[in-house]
Amino acid sequence: MSLEITVLGSNSALFAYGRHLTSQLITCGKSHFLVDCGEGTQLQIAKFGIKPSKISHILISHLHGDHYFGLIGLLSSMHLLGRDKELNIYAPVGLSEIITTQFRYSQTALKFKVNFIELTSEDSEVIFENKSLSVFTIPLKHRLYTNGFLFKEKPKERRVNKEKLRPDFTIEQIKSLKKGQDIEGESGEVLFKNDDYTLDPKKAWSYAFCSDTAYTKETSTYVKGVDLLYHESTFGSNEQDRAEITLHSTAQQAAQVAKDAEVGMLMLGHYSTRYESIEYLLEEAREVFENTIPSVEGEKIILDD
């Protein structure tokens, strides 16, 4: 199992320089999460060969239009393409009214069920969980109620060491080994020590999506030690004041969060249209946190062993 992050849009507020509005696809096994859905996201999905039918969960960080105006069109297209699979939409209060109002006027009865999960908590909460993954909200500080999202693989099982595996082990015994247990005899005595037959589990990966937000120290506690942190970096330090007024972050502030949280890698994004080239933002961030990459539309980052 791995975490895959595909960037679909990297700009803030307006389309510019071929850059589109915020959206990312996060894949973990057979679970596909679309995070934010700016206008034209369905065009980006098609461009990068993603099948919308795969998406079962849509997470909307907040109700500024550059993060959700593409949702109604995507839902309509899913409907026209014959989708019948349920869809879960996690979003602040209001989105359900916005969507249902539009379908009411178009007299559209969707062929698939949409579950609106309204996010209202000011604290981090688990919004999705299966065998291998948990998704948490990350409370952010913006002009509207906003959440980031933390994707955290669950600890994985120990791996059986195939070279040492005994042919007379039963399936039950192998299951016990994977869980880290020794194999015991009938009276509880240790027959085979776990360490002798297993290898350490594969790494459980984690990814945090943080957009939009002012810089806060709290963010680093929520994203502590993640392997990849996407943190908005709308501005450079030349627009520090503007960042403060609009409750956005500079690239340096994004890097400060990455540094404080001791993450593996930082990905910038949500670029202001002021920056045709984002080299400046990248350089500023790298002064604070070296392992920084830009979000580039169409690029897929795979967190895997």
Place this chain on the structure above:
Amino acid sequence: MSLEITVLGSNSALFAYGRHLTSQLITCGKSHFLVDCGEGTQLQIAKFGIKPSKISHILISHLHGDHYFGLIGLLSSMHLLGRDKELNIYAPVGLSEIITTQFRYSQTALKFKVNFIELTSEDSEVIFENKSLSVFTIPLKHRLYTNGFLFKEKPKERRVNKEKLRPDFTIEQIKSLKKGQDIEGESGEVLFKNDDYTLDPKKAWSYAFCSDTAYTKETSTYVKGVDLLYHESTFGSNEQDRAEITLHSTAQQAAQVAKDAEVGMLMLGHYSTRYESIEYLLEEAREVFENTIPSVEGEKIILDD
């Protein structure tokens, strides 16, 4: 003065084969009308070098999403780009609620005034008028309340024949000549006959936009004799049944309207995603009405002498 029609989107329902959703820009002098605004229209506007600030009137035919989902994004972008000029939006009941609900949740107070003009009439009515142009609604027959739009230049003034013009004519006398009047003496006697000093006026052009609609005989009465008729042609005759069920038209039916109305030229559009090539639709239409062209995104048709 001329009428200019720029096609921004030519497909129906879904993006396909690089084709976008319905939108056209109609220009008459300094008046710019955006007709319909499917998702991504602002991208098409940018692609074809149109300044959104020029647009003063947006006409929405009906509330199926492929005709208006791009409006909220366009309005947001106008706001972010600092627009302060009033904007008139002509649309069925519901659009104003849809737009204001979204701006309420995003806490956006637009920097410019939007006048929502709600269209409710089942008959043709004048919705815009200035010195040189009138715009009428065209009642259409679709699953939702739908209007087409007729752009009709007003009769133009006679042109002064520069070769015959006398240097002693006053400005008042020239104005009279342009209005088709003779120049009279103080006691009402004809001093100069209009015909001797003027030429016929330039042609007053007309353009009709009809999308979406089932075929009806009434349409041809509304668009009688227009120079250019855009009539939806979602299907070919191989999908006649589907056209009837969905209240759309076939290319042949569009051509029948063109023929009955004796228009100058027919433009097809609103193509179903069934048709990767629209040659088939074009051929079928031309069997009924020869002077038929396809709508091609980015192409500008200029109706002028």
